[in-house]
Amino acid sequence: MLIGPQNLTLPVNHVRYRIRSAAIAAGRDPGTVTLVAVTKAQTAESVRLAATAGVTDFGENYLKEALAKMDQLASLSLQWHFIGAIQSNKTRAIAERFDWVHSLDRLNVARRLSEQRPFHAPPLNVCIQVALVPEPTKGGVSSDELPALALAVAGLPRLRLRGLMCLPPPQPTPNDERAVFARLRAALQDLNAGGLKLDTLSMGMSADFESAIAEGATLVRIGTALFGSRSDLESHRKGVDS
Secondary structure: OOOOHHHOHHHHHHHHHHHHHHHHHOOOOHHHOEEEEEOOOOOHHHHHHHHHOOOOEEEEOOHHHHHHHHHHOOOOOOEEEEOOOOOHHHHHHHHHHOOEEEEEOOHHHHHHHHHHOOOOOOOEEEEEEEOOOOOOOOOOEOOOOHHHHHHHHHOOOOEEEEEEEOOOOOOOOHHHHHHHHHHHHHHHHHHHHOOOOOOEEEOOOOOOHHHHHHOOOOEEEEOHHHHOOHHHHHHHHHHHHO
16 A cells, blocks of 8 residues: 555554564663664655654665755755665765765775765764675675674774664564574674674664564664555556656
């Protein structure tokens, strides 16, 4: 079912209820889990309405699309998260305009982000994307390469390494989902045992965020549960245009 922009308060409240319920079931404070609304392919007006419904954090995959929305919504106090693949020739705009980057997986990109982060802005919050289940079409550093990359990124002056992110493929059962997310939590704990002070796990999307919360997620990236599927959106737009 398409969730139209005119009734975003309902899905936002429903997702928040599910986040709260999952956190309480895990013995966690619901306030430790932040909803990041994934707004790729959504209009600036949809972002505005989601903000009106109480959402403050928004995740974007595509830089050009994101910058256009940022310009249109400059009057709103929002936190912008870049969650897509990072091209080396586009790091300057990401460093200048975003509050968070979730998808860091290369040291050369981290160095560029640090060098290009404006000095009047606070350090850029970053998470390292970890490929817990390797997939050729997705980014992410391997678990073996993670410690060296994390230490190097933590030493960059204009970045603040906050934690880890994963984007695993769909799993057959909630227990399988939790097993994957538990590996990311363990990786963060290992890095902290080595001297880092990480506090963020960006994991969980519309289909599996309750499992992610059970394993310690602090940022959940939700798109479909808020805005409907992309196919629904495209059908809706065709109907409007016809």
